[in-house]
Amino acid sequence: HSAALSVAQKIEVWHTLTKNEIAADLAERAAAFDSSRVCVVWPDSISADGVAMEGYFLCAALAGLRSGAAPHQSLTNVEITGFDDVSRTTQFLNNVQLTTMETAGVWVVSQDSDGVVFTRHGVTTDVSDLAHREEQVRANMDSIFYLVHGNLRSFIGSANVTTQTLTNIRVQIEAAIEFLKSTGLASSLGSPLL
Numbered sequence: 001h002s003a004a005l006s007v008a009q010k011i012e013v014w015h016t017l018t019k020n021e022i023a024a025d026l027a028e029r030a031a032a033f034d035s036s037r038v039c040v041v042w043p044d045s046i047s048a049d050g051v052a053m054e055g056y057f058l059c060a061a062l063a064g065l066r067s068g069a070a071p072h073q074s075l076t077n078v079e080i081t082g083f084d085d086v087s088r089t090t091q092f093l094n095n096v097q098l099t100t101m102e103t104a105g106v107w108v109v110s111q112d113s114d115g116v117v118f119t120r121h122g123v124t125t126d127v128s129d130l131a132h133r134e135e136q137v138r139a140n141m142d143s144i145f146y147l148v149h150g151n152l153r154s155f156i157g158s159a160n161v162t163t164q165t166l167t168n169i170r171v172q173i174e175a176a177i178e179f180l181k182s183t184g185l186a187s188s189l190g191s192p193l194l
Helices: 019-033 055-068 095-103 135-155 163-182
Strands: 040-042 045-048 051-054 106-111 117-119
Touching: 019 040, 019 095, 019 106, 040 055, 045 055, 051 055, 055 106, 095 106, 135 163
Parallel strands: 040 106
Antiparallel strands: 045 051, 106 117
């Protein structure tokens, strides 16, 4: 104000973040989750046919992409259909800023020069090691656990720990392991369990 105020007034102070601050803030937020069960996705806005949408539409597309892919298939560099503009990635932030976010566990979706929208690297927010960072490892482990649990479900609440029960459980687990070692959806992927 140009003159002193005699009556108190509420004000808001707006601080517009720089692009580096935005990247650092997103990296910090992703790192705070620190969970292989949580994926933070960028960009926050994506478009299709000139219609801008919130980022959760992209999250839903990634979930659909995961459900349609083999659990041990990486979603890194995989095309995402249905969108045609990710300028929040390609024009708003630079490669260093995007790498800062990815390193902290942000799953970045980008677009190549031909207009193909793709995932740069399918990651989770737990970047402690490769087994937790890679989204495909989590998906594959979940699918293996689901199969083993399904094979052992009949024992829950209906059997005690006896020699025969342990033998039956061993047979079920070994059969599941052999199935996972021999099953392969594509020769380039191999089996879910090596």
